[in-house]
Amino acid sequence: MDYDTYGSTAVELAIELANAERDDPQWAGAFLSSHEEWFTPGTSFELSAGEVQRAAATAELVRAVALAETQPDVLDRLNELLALARPRPYATDHDGELHLHYARPDSPALEQLTTTVAMGLSQVVVQHGWQRLGVCAAENCDDVYVDTSRNASRRYCSNTCASRSTVAAYRARQKTD
Numbered sequence: 760m761d762y763d764t765y766g767s768t769a770v771e772l773a774i775e776l777a778n779a780e781r782d783d784p785q786w787a788g789a790f791l792s793s794h795e796e797w798f799t800p801g802t803s804f805e806l807s808a809g810e811v812q813r814a815a816a817t818a819e820l821v822r823a824v825a826l827a828e829t830q831p832d833v834l835d836r837l838n839e840l841l842a843l844a845r846p847r848p849y850a851t852d853h854d855g856e857l858h859l860h861y862a863r864p865d866s867p868a869l870e871q872l873t874t875t876v877a878m879g880l881s882q883v884v885v886q887h888g889w890q891r892l893g894v895c896a897a898e899n900c901d902d903v904y905v906d907t908s909r910n911a912s913r914r915y916c917s918n919t920c921a922s923r924s925t926v927a928a929y930r931a932r933q934k935t936d
């Protein structure tokens with residue numbers, strides 16, 4: 760899959776949100792700060808407790824879409840996520856490349872987050888198929904991923920999980936020999 764064909768890597772933000780650790784009550788603000796390139800400069804990353812809960816709900820919906828195994832389930836969950844979005848697209852070249860932003864630039868951080876994530880994920884699903892989303896096949900990992908490989912062959916969330924699993928499979932084979 761070539762991102763240039765639809766001009767957005769926003770799905771990566773969706774995947775990273777779905778995989779974000781949420782043990783620390785400050786997780787959402789920390790997530791926003793570490794992804795600040797996605798937000799209008801000057802946007803406040805201070806979230807209320809309610810906003811943190813809504814960010815978690817968005818993360819759960821992204822995960823639910825990635826885990827869904829039938830198209831009707833994908834559509835239900837994706838539409839639930841899209842209902843949280845408030846798209847107000849505009850074209851920009853702020854980074855030198857002409858591209859679309861999905862959220863109103865002066866909207867609060869949570870609105871920018873939810874809208875960008877919902878639109879980015881939807882673009883991939885409708886243009887490349889929901890089978891492009893999956894959950895890591897490694898033991899003890901349940902992170903989700905978007906498969907951007909040409910032949911849609913991805914099974915792991917990361918190279919770390921892929922090589923860990925290769926080693927584990929090799930050891931398991933040796934034991935049974």
Ligand SMILES: [Zn+2]
Pocket residue numbers: 851853854858860
């Ligand atoms: Zn941009």
Ligand SMILES: [Zn+2]
Pocket residue numbers: 895896897900901902915916917920
């Ligand atoms: Zn993994």
